[in-house]
Amino acid sequence: MACSHLHNQPINDECFVCGFDNPAGLEAQFVERDDAPGRVVGLFTPKPIHQSYPGRLHGGVAAAMCDETIGRAFITDHPDQWGVTMELKLRYRKPTPIGESLEVVGVITKVTRRTFEGTCELRRQDGTVCVTAEATYMILPVERIVGECSDEGSYVWEDDGRPVPAGE
Numbered sequence: 001m002a003c004s005h006l007h008n009q010p011i012n013d014e015c016f017v018c019g020f021d022n023p024a025g026l027e028a029q030f031v032e033r034d035d036a037p038g039r040v041v042g043l044f045t046p047k048p049i050h051q052s053y054p055g056r057l058h059g060g061v062a063a064a065m066c067d068e069t070i071g072r073a074f075i076t077d078h079p080d081q082w083g084v085t086m087e088l089k090l091r092y093r094k095p096t097p098i099g100e101s102l103e104v105v106g107v108i109t110k111v112t113r114r115t116f117e118g119t120c121e122l123r124r125q126d127g128t129v130c131v132t133a134e135a136t137y138m139i140l141p142v143e144r145i146v147g148e149c150s151d152e153g154s155y156v157w158e159d160d161g162r163p164v165p166a167g168e
């Protein structure tokens, strides 16, 4: 049953975390609630290609998921502003399994004129907290974020916020 106060966030098709055109990606989905600005829930199921030791999610992959979740918590309340990660600190508390549906809850804790900070928890279905993270981001116009690294020409923005190469 669809809930009117829940929304999926926009994605970039080739992003490692949220894209569905990245064969190695996590294909995570991010859900925000109208009544909970500054908070987002990321949902994903790690695949065998994401492991480090057998059956255990690679810590770097968990870091990517935590990083994106906190970044996305910010856009719930600032849909026209985006961030690049300046610092990311993680605590790996329990092994994170492969093949289980997991959630990451991200929350914004501080916003200044140029930066924002947030925290997240990566949890198993039984509530076990496997990873916690805190991070700081620089707020930048999305045109600058894409323009600094892309050699594919300019981008335009779909109504739902997705970046697509101009001319498509």
Ligand SMILES: CCCCCCCC(=O)SCCNC(=O)CCNC(=O)[C@H](O)C(C)(C)COP(=O)(O)OP(=O)(O)OC[C@H]1O[C@@H](n2cnc3c(N)ncnc32)[C@H](O)[C@@H]1OP(=O)(O)O
Residues within 6 Å of the ligand: 067, 068, 069, 070, 071, 072, 075, 082, 083, 084, 085, 086, 087, 138
């Ligand atoms: C909704 C989607 C969520 C997505 C989540 C995922 C986001 C990502 O993965 S982004 C990819 C990873 N992050 C990046 O690529 C960021 C790379 N870094 C940068 O581009 C730049 O450092 C940037 C933009 C943060 C700051 O650059 P700029 O505005 O030019 O600042 P700059 O003049 O270099 O430095 C200004 C001050 O900030 C400090 N500073 C710059 N970068 C950092 C940093 N990473 N950490 C701490 N301090 C920093 C400098 O030391 C300087 O301090 P001071 O004035 O005391 O000397």
